[in-house]
Amino acid sequence: MSYVEFRDVKKVYKTGEVEINALRDVDFEIEKGEFCVIVGASGAGKTTILNILGGMDTLTSGSVKLDGREISTLNKRQLTAYRRYDVGFVFQFYNLVQNLTALENVELAAQICKEPLDAATVLKQVGLEDRMANFPAQLSGGEQQRVAIARALAKNPKLLLCDEPTGALDYNTGKAVLKLLQDTCRNTGTTVIVITHNQALTAMADRVITVKSGTVEKVVMNDNIRNVEDLEW
Numbered sequence: 096m097s098y099v100e101f102r103d104v105k106k107v108y109k110t111g112e113v114e115i116n117a118l119r120d121v122d123f124e125i126e127k128g129e130f131c132v133i134v135g136a137s138g139a140g141k142t143t144i145l146n147i148l149g150g151m152d153t154l155t156s157g158s159v160k161l162d163g164r165e166i167s168t169l170n171k172r173q174l175t176a177y178r179r180y181d182v183g184f185v186f187q188f189y190n191l192v193q194n195l196t197a198l199e200n201v202e203l204a205a206q207i208c209k210e211p212l213d214a215a216t217v218l219k220q221v222g223l224e225d226r227m228a229n230f231p232a233q234l235s236g237g238e239q240q241r242v243a244i245a246r247a248l249a250k251n252p253k254l255l256l257c258d259e260p261t262g263a264l265d266y267n268t269g270k271a272v273l274k275l276l277q278d279t280c281r282n283t284g285t286t287v288i289v290i291t292h293n294q295a296l297t298a299m300a301d302r303v304i305t306v307k308s309g310t311v312e313k314v315v316m317n318d319n320i321r322n323v324e325d326l327e328w
């Protein structure tokens with residue numbers, strides 16, 4: 096049994112008379128502690144996969160498991176608890192609360208968890224020791240994304256799900272954020288899943304899942320994992 100399992104997952108979106116097969120028979124697994132990159136063109140189904148795994152969307156058929164627990168049969172209340180306790184999210188646009196400081200943003204998320212990590216400690220860990228009292232508007236994009244990562248990590252989640260986490264950042268800032276995610280995976284053993292359309296990032300992952308037109312085209316395990324610093328794109 097793997098830590099994350101997708102089995103024959105289908106997702107159909109219905110808008111009026113039109114049906115869109117966003118996912119058709121998606122199958123893959125991810126092991127605990129892995130750094131996994133899900134790569135594919137725009138519209139391939141990456142976000143749909145992540146939203147289903149994160150309990151933000153439901154599947155049409157199939158099975159999704161995290162740590163032995165079936166996600167597809169959870170009711171609304173169970174899904175709320177699942178999102179709250181089991182998964183941390185990082186999005187392209189950081190989604191911080193603008194009138195709370197960096198520290199307060201992280202504390203806010205930690206408050207709704209069972210066994211949160213100390214907010215200040217996690218902010219230190221992401222390199223923001225000196226910026227804890229700043230409001231989001233006083234921070235650069237890269238710093239705001241670090242706060243968002245700290246907020247997700249403070250929940251001490253089973254999974255860290257990142258949807259195009261560097262999409263709004265410049266080249267070097269994006270690289271630094273990816274390094275933080277790679278280091279976090281290595282140092283804390285957190286299972287990290289990063290969605291990207293950037294093929295170059297596949298070199299930094301333990302496992303690369305390539306998605307095409309709503310299906311998994313291939314899964315590759317890297318035997319020569321590269322540090323982000325050594326990648327160019």
Ligand SMILES: Nc1ncnc2c1ncn2[C@@H]1O[C@H](COP(=O)(O)OP(=O)(O)O)[C@@H](O)[C@H]1O
Nearest residue numbers: 108115117135136137138139140141142143144
């Ligand atoms: N809420 C939705 N309603 C209807 N269609 C959707 C919805 N979300 C995604 N889709 C469609 O599903 C397909 C996969 O989308 P998505 O998972 O966002 O792809 P990606 O993240 O790889 O760019 C696309 O054709 C998209 O238009």
Ligand SMILES: [Mg+2]
Nearest residue numbers: 141142143258
């Ligand atoms: Mg997407």
